Amino acid sequence: MPTPSLTEYLIISGLLFSIGLGGVIIRRNIIVIFMCLEMMLAAASLTLVAFSRFNVTSKGLPDYDGQMLVFFIITVAAAEVAVGLAIIVSLYRARQTIHTDELTSLKG
Amino acid sequence: MNPWLLLILPIISAVIIQLGLKRSATASALLSTLSVISTLIVSLSILGSDTSVAALDWINISGLDLKIGLELDQLSKGMMIVVTGIGVLVHVFSLGYMKDDEAKARYFGCLSLFMFSMTGIVLASNFIMMFIFWELVGLSSYLLIGHWYHKNSAADAAKKAFLTNRIGDFGFMIGILMLWGIMGTVVFADMDGSQFSPLCTCLTGMVVLLIFCGAVGKSAQLPLHVWLPDAMEGPTPVSALIHAATMVAAGVYMMARFYVSIGTEVLPAWSSETIAWIGGITSLFAALMATQQNDIKKILAYSTLSQLGYMVMAVGLVAPEAGMFHLFTHAWFKALLFLGSGAVIYACHHEQDIWKMGGLLKKMPITAITFLIGTMALTAVPFTAGFYSKEGILHAAHHQPLFWVAAFVALLTTFYMFRLFIVAFLGKAREHGSEEASEVPLIMSAPLVILAVMSFAAPHIASIFPVPSSWALKFDVMPHFDDPVFWTSIAAFVIGATSAFVLYTGKDKDPISIPLFRDKFYFDEIYAWIIKIFQDALAAIIHFFDAFIINTIIVGGLTRSATGIGNVFRRYAQSGSLSGYAFLMAVGVLLVIYFTVFASK
Numbered sequence: 001m002p003t004p005s006l007t008e009y010l011i012i013s014g015l016l017f018s019i020g021l022g023g024v025i026i027r028r029n030i031i032v033i034f035m036c037l038e039m040m041l042a043a044a045s046l047t048l049v050a051f052s053r054f055n056v057t058s059k060g061l062p063d064y065d066g067q068m069l070v071f072f073i074i075t076v077a078a079a080e081v082a083v084g085l086a087i088i089v090s091l092y093r094a095r096q097t098i099h100t101d102e103l104t105s106l107k108g
Numbered sequence: 109m110n111p112w113l114l115l116i117l118p119i120i121s122a123v124i125i126q127l128g129l130k131r132s133a134t135a136s137a138l139l140s141t142l143s144v145i146s147t148l149i150v151s152l153s154i155l156g157s158d159t160s161v162a163a164l165d166w167i168n169i170s171g172l173d174l175k176i177g178l179e180l181d182q183l184s185k186g187m188m189i190v191v192t193g194i195g196v197l198v199h200v201f202s203l204g205y206m207k208d209d210e211a212k213a214r215y216f217g218c219l220s221l222f223m224f225s226m227t228g229i230v231l232a233s234n235f236i237m238m239f240i241f242w243e244l245v246g247l248s249s250y251l252l253i254g255h256w257y258h259k260n261s262a263a264d265a266a267k268k269a270f271l272t273n274r275i276g277d278f279g280f281m282i283g284i285l286m287l288w289g290i291m292g293t294v295v296f297a298d299m300d301g302s303q304f305s306p307l308c309t310c311l312t313g314m315v316v317l318l319i320f321c322g323a324v325g326k327s328a329q330l331p332l333h334v335w336l337p338d339a340m341e342g343p344t345p346v347s348a349l350i351h352a353a354t355m356v357a358a359g360v361y362m363m364a365r366f367y368v369s370i371g372t373e374v375l376p377a378w379s380s381e382t383i384a385w386i387g388g389i390t391s392l393f394a395a396l397m398a399t400q401q402n403d404i405k406k407i408l409a410y411s412t413l414s415q416l417g418y419m420v421m422a423v424g425l426v427a428p429e430a431g432m433f434h435l436f437t438h439a440w441f442k443a444l445l446f447l448g449s450g451a452v453i454y455a456c457h458h459e460q461d462i463w464k465m466g467g468l469l470k471k472m473p474i475t476a477i478t479f480l481i482g483t484m485a486l487t488a489v490p491f492t493a494g495f496y497s498k499e500g501i502l503h504a505a506h507h508q509p510l511f512w513v514a515a516f517v518a519l520l521t522t523f524y525m526f527r528l529f530i531v532a533f534l535g536k537a538r539e540h541g542s543e544e545a546s547e548v549p550l551i552m553s554a555p556l557v558i559l560a561v562m563s564f565a566a567p568h569i570a571s572i573f574p575v576p577s578s579w580a581l582k583f584d585v586m587p588h589f590d591d592p593v594f595w596t597s598i599a600a601f602v603i604g605a606t607s608a609f610v611l612y613t614g615k616d617k618d619p620i621s622i623p624l625f626r627d628k629f630y631f632d633e634i635y636a637w638i639i640k641i642f643q644d645a646l647a648a649i650i651h652f653f654d655a656f657i658i659n660t661i662i663v664g665g666l667t668r669s670a671t672g673i674g675n676v677f678r679r680y681a682q683s684g685s686l687s688g689y690a691f692l693m694a695v696g697v698l699l700v701i702y703f704t705v706f707a708s709k
């Protein structure tokens with residue numbers, strides 16, 4: 001089975017990021033937006049892993065720094081999801097809606 | 109004695125009075141009088157000796173080296189005797205005249221400040237220093253005219269004097285700067301008149317006239333004469349010291365100092381003629397105005413104007429020695445007349461209208477006789493001080509059209525002075541105030557007597573003449589009986605005195621009435637009108653500029669455009685839609701990536 005090249009990884013990652021960004025812009029449901037945000041984060045993580053995999057050091061081994069960073073990202077993202085979902089819950093309690101169309105009190 | 113004391117003593121007195129002695133009126137009066145007596149002694153001690161002092165460094169930058177120095181020649185030493193001598197007498201007179209004034213300390217403090225400033229003008233060794241003291245006498249004159257500032261007329265007169273002087277001083281300043289440009293120095297001793305000769309007479313004449321502008325303001329020549337009659341709102345001793353004897357003569361002194369420094373040969377003829385005519389016209393107009401005034405001080409004020417015009421005329425006729433000699437004699441007898449009028453006003457319970465006086469000769473004999481002596485000196489009766497100096501000016505003007513102006517002014521002078529004397533001192537008392545009048549105390553009559561003596565003696569004390577030895581002052585004790593000038597002068601006196609006696613003896617109100625003269629040729633009204641027209645137009649333009657250009661276009665336009673741009677952003681960018689914000693952020697990120705990664709190649 002042929003191993004995918006760095007370019008293919010980056011294309012996948014770019015697609016994921018674009019889908020996430022598109023979702024953030026287009027969707028109205030705040031939970032979906034939140035999921036899309038997570039997807040953008042995952043895309044960034046995928047890029048890091050890919051760069052890490054293809055950056056082979058002088059010892060013949062990949063540079064694992066990027067993959068280490070991804071672990072941190074996953075950890076922080078987990079914490080962030082907890083906080084984000086809590087905010088969404090309290091938002092729903094306050095406004096009885098999670099549709100961004102109806103959350104326009106920042107309008108100038 | 110050290111000549112610096114002349115400057116130091118009065119300023120110390122002024123400072124001590126101003127800072128510490130405001131509450132104790134008697135102490136400040138005595139301190140001020142003491143300081144002026146000491147300066148008189150110092151002035152007498154440096155007379156005749158060859159004193160000079162080292163100048164102090166003041167400003168030293170490239171091309172401009174200014175020192176604070178004293179110019180001690182016969183011109184300044186003689187002038188110092190006039191200033192301090194009359195200063196002493198006026199101070200002593202003020203001790204009586206201002207006895208019950210509630211702001212006596214302030215009055216004497218300002219007198220000391222004036223003595224300091226006037227000394228500075230007289231002794232200044234360069235034009236810049238003179239200009240500073242020139243402004244300082246303006247200030248002290250302002251303070252003293254406005255001494256009774258709760259009277260609106262006094263406050264207005266003080267303002268008028270200051271502002272009118274500013275106009276002249278502005279020209280003076282430009283003149284000094286032009287002179288500095290031509291000569292490269294402002295120090296009197298270093299000036300070299302020959303640097304004038306290669307230049308166009310239009311330029312040098314302009315310099316002379318601009319410097320003369322200062323004299324026009326300070327010596328109250330036409331057209332800036334309007335402040336001097338109003339300045340009579342100040343206390344009468346001040347009018348005697350500042351507005352008759354010393355400060356108003358500073359313009360003539362300054363021109364003389366200027367002539368000494370550059371020499372009279374290099375003066376362009378046209379500027380000298382202009383100066384002479386300004387002086388002649390001033391003396392004529394002022395004398396005409398004096399004939400119809402009723403306020404005793406106003407008559408003397410116009411008479412001062414007229415005599416200043418004489419001096420300026422002499423300066424313009426390039427006979428500064430005659431001008432300075434007349435300044436010297438005039439200072440004594442005009443101070444006498446003013447102090448005499450002060451004594452009359454004091455005795456008549458502050459009544460100044462001569463038609464409410466009368467019969468004062470019997471009630472106040474000392475004042476009346478000294479006043480008569482002053483009148484005789486002013487009207488150039490032979491053997492009085494005024495006779496010799498006026499003769500000098502008439503000689504300088506001889507064979508010129510101005511001679512007839514001067515002779516006619518002499519006639520008018522005799523007329524209005526005898527009108528004043530007859531109405532105020534002869535006849536019978538017309539009002540309550542003059543009925544109760546009695547002789548003034550010794551402290552006020554003593555200065556009158558001394559000044560009356562000086563009205564005769566002044567021309568015989570050659571060592572105190574403020575006339576440099578390089579100027580040949582023609583002066584003979586005996587009049588020349590074969591001289592037409594002498595007979596013209598006598599004829600003017602006789603006609604003037606006779607017509608005054610015929611017209612005014614025994615009259616209770618003015619038999620002639622000439623509104624044009626009484627209303628001072630409507631100068632004040634014309635100026636008010638000019639100021640109204642031009643100032644209103646200027647104010648309208650400035651108001652338009654301020655309201656329309658500054659306020660509406662610049663300030664208002666800026667704020668409105670800021671608000672407008674802000675509104676555009678508020679309306680279209682600040683939509684409140686989360687996806688909109690996300691979209692804008694994405695566009696921004698894309699743009700940043702585009703510009704940093706792709707466009708920079």
